[in-house]
Amino acid sequence: MRVSELPRPSPERLLKQVQAEESKQWGAKLKIFLGYAPGVGKSYRMLDEARRRHDRGEDVVVGAVQGQQSEDVQALLRKLELIPPLQTPDGQAIDLDAILRRAPQVCVIDPLAAQNAPGSRHAYRWQDVQELLRNGISVLSSVNLLHVEEYKEKVQAITGKNTTETIPKSFLLAADDIVIVDVPPDLCLWRQGEKLTSTGISNSQERKLSELRELALLLTAEVVDAQLETYVHAHGIEPVFGTHERFLVCMTPHSNAPAMIESGERNKDRFQGELYAVYVCGPGRSKRERVTIRRYFDAAKKAGASTEILESNDPIAAIVEFAREKRITQIFIGHSTRDTWRDRFFGDPVLRLIRAAEGIDVRVFPH
């Protein structure tokens, strides 16, 4: 039905599939604890889980620990077996061979983002983690928003902090599990030695951390959404609607597409949602109409929309089918002022769309 693109799995899904296949036979899983800044308590949450798993009889070791440790973290570490990292004059790296020889069920790697000393088997620690997973060892690991490559610049713009040690976002998206460790900024700062303020945002420092917190929550939501989609595909169940706002702009040569695209972009940004734009290719378009549509496509792409051409004799059915597949929550459609014989015969397309789009909002734009 669609001519522009065959439904292809995203790189994230492919990577996830590969990782899943590699580790499936062993049941090894990667679980990542994400925090928006140092001091949210990631290490504690992670080591507490390691301790509980150890108490329940799982074979748990610790392969890497953070340099600075709170008393609580030290108390947890005392209950767990440590495989010390290798120390070289150029820095340290986890002792991959020692962990592989020891072959535990679960290994704690804290933190995930680190560059290995020159001469190590892998340049980055996240590659060590991949090797552990391939060898059937589950990994618990932690990461700060600053150390996710795609967020590095945003975090730097807000806090002024910089780093060279990052992991790709695709690594997060491919993890089996992600948990966000959320804590109010005042407690986060207090754990870093600041004075405790009252509940809520009290100063500019907390305000900045709050911005990072929002980004971390949205990143986690994105990962959870990707997992949900994988789950839906794997189980062949109907897609889940309404967890996330997704807008679909239906472009025709005679609708007010620029206004719809502009509004779509604003809605996408405000809802932190996604924007799609489609054109249903009907028979008998003039050259002028085709030029107009091409212009709309460019505008939609510039607004950050995923665009597609649908080909169908029944445009309404094609739009609704596309909307269901993409889990659209709101369809933008222009009200055509043209009164054609087709409309008189088949009924107003806007009304037919409203009737067909059960469970999806329809926003009608004036011409």
Add this chain to the structure above:
Amino acid sequence: MPASVDTPRGSLKVYLGYAAGVGKTFQMLADGRAAAQRGVDVVIAYFEPHARPDTIEQAERLEIVPHRKIEYRGKTFQEMDTEAVLRRNPSIALVDELAHTNISGSARTKRWEDVQVLLDAGIEVWTTMNVQHIESLNDQIWQITGIQVRETVPDGIVRQAAEIVAVDVTPDALLNRLKRGAVYKPEMVEKALAGFFKGSNLGALRELTLRQAAHEVDLRQSAYDETRAFQVPRISEVRPGGVADNQPKERILIHITADPSTAMLIRRGRRVADYLHADCIALFVHRTAQLSELPAQEREAVEKHLRFARSLQIGTQVVGGTDISKTVVEFARRNQVTQIFVAHSEVLLLDRLRGRNFTENIVRKAQDLQVTVVADRSRRQVS
């Protein structure tokens, strides 16, 4: 102890989760304990007596204000003793389960009403709730899970909170806890697995919780910025291609009718308005603008919807007019409305009755307005 006029209101902190068992209560009690160790006067004002062992362990290290025992139909129920908490007058009171409905015979119907009393007295309150209890999310939750949640908390109450904390856990870990019997009693586990804990529900509720928490965090940033000339790059501006915020302010008009779908329309309107930072008003149009002239049943329904809109901080108006669509559009134009919200069922109903379409009439008349037909989210999708 009655609060004096100059007692500042207590702050509210909400621990937000996506299901029973994610660890909201545990986190609240752990934070309470940490505060007590710092020398803050913290008490437990209410916590579920059937809590898990590790939660009880957290609670045991804190002072508990004894619950009120209420006899109802031969059984003993425990509720928060709000008056006793007021007499004890701590700095911070921990109150589990904000969405709880008190047993018949209590002074107030809802626990969130008790919490208001504590806040008014200047006591800081920390409390717990799940995302499905937020009023404006009711229809989305219904659409996602097929479950309609009866006990809800008005958005305004959540919005009062100075702080929202997301309590996160993976669905796998939660299901393990459930199967170990750490969340519900054994006889309840099966019911849970067929309801909220089924299939993709937990993941969807979790995503919704994270997005809601992000939204709440964002609202508090805006509120902070309004009180101070504080500049930090906003996410939308940091994003490549983000839209700068120089757009004219959106105004949303919700068209109220007696139809039950109006409740959904109000919730959706509130939600969209919150995200777009838009104003929101609700309008009921009747021939004479006199509600007293409506048949009793219709009047009750309309009044209920108007009250509901006001409870979500949406201003309401009743206007006279024989041609409903014309009146709605003219009102919209006079009040600089940018979007009119109408219910999906309304379209179908009026269409059938009059052989023409209400939405179409509005669209035709409102050349400069957008019309949003809000879907009936109670119907599950079939693809």
